[in-house]
Amino acid sequence: xxxxxxxxxxxxxxxxxxxxxxxxxxxxxxxxxxxxxxxxxxxxxxxxxxxxxxxxxxxxxxxxxxxxxxxxxxxxxxxxxxxxxxxxxxxxxxxxxxxxxxxxxxxxxxxxxxxxxxxxxxxxxxxxxxxxxxxxxxxxxxxxxxxxxxxxx
Numbered sequence: 001x002x003x004x005x006x007x008x009x010x011x012x013x014x015x016x017x018x019x020x021x022x023x024x025x026x027x028x029x030x031x032x033x034x035x036x037x038x039x040x041x042x043x044x045x046x047x048x049x050x051x052x053x054x055x056x057x058x059x060x061x062x063x064x065x066x067x068x069x070x071x072x073x074x075x076x077x078x079x080x081x082x083x084x085x086x087x088x089x090x091x092x093x094x095x096x097x098x099x100x101x102x103x104x105x106x107x108x109x110x111x112x113x114x115x116x117x118x119x120x121x122x123x124x125x126x127x128x129x130x131x132x133x134x135x136x137x138x139x140x141x142x143x144x145x146x147x148x149x150x151x152x153x
Contacts, residue, residue, distance in 0.1 A: 004126050005089065010108060010115050016089040017097070017119060022127045026081050030124065031131055033078055037070065082123035083116070 003020045022030060070078070080102055087094040088106045097119065099105040109115060 004122075006119075006122055008115050008118060010112050018087045018089055018094055019119070019123045019126050020085040020087070022081070022085055026084075027127055030078065030081055031128060033074075034124065034128060078124075079116075079120050082120045082127075085123055085127070086119050 003018050005016060005018050007014055007016050009015075021027070080098065083098050084096070086097040088097060088109075096105050097109065104110040
């Protein structure tokens with residue numbers, strides 16, 4: 001599948017967006033970035049979980065957050081790459097979410113932090129899920145699925 005359509009409610013109105021696949025170079029960069037941030041924490045949790053039966057003794061949220069923390073510039077670069085593959089589906093056709101300068105190109109999205117975060121997360125999950133096998137990344141990021149809107153294909 002080369003794209004996925006989703007629906008978001010923004011300011012009380014349902015809007016449709018299309019998430020396209022990353023090009024190979026962008027996908028490689030994103031995969032490297034995500035894996036270098038998340039994989040050490042995941043591997044540590046897995047090894048600790050094998051020796052300790054009570055996960056509350058293993059999982060320290062502060063440790064996880066500090067191991068995946070990004071600078072504002074790093075996060076901005078990751079988010080821009082994710083949003084560059086997103087388009088809004090309008091009656092006249094599709095419009096890129098970001099213009100070539102990285103500014104919002106669709107009306108009203110620049111003030112909608114939750115919608116922008118959901119689009120970012122959905123673009124990452126859609127584009128990276130193939131690297132982790134069927135439903136592998138979705139399982140890892142199941143918390144994101146709880147805050148995402150309903151999806152349509």
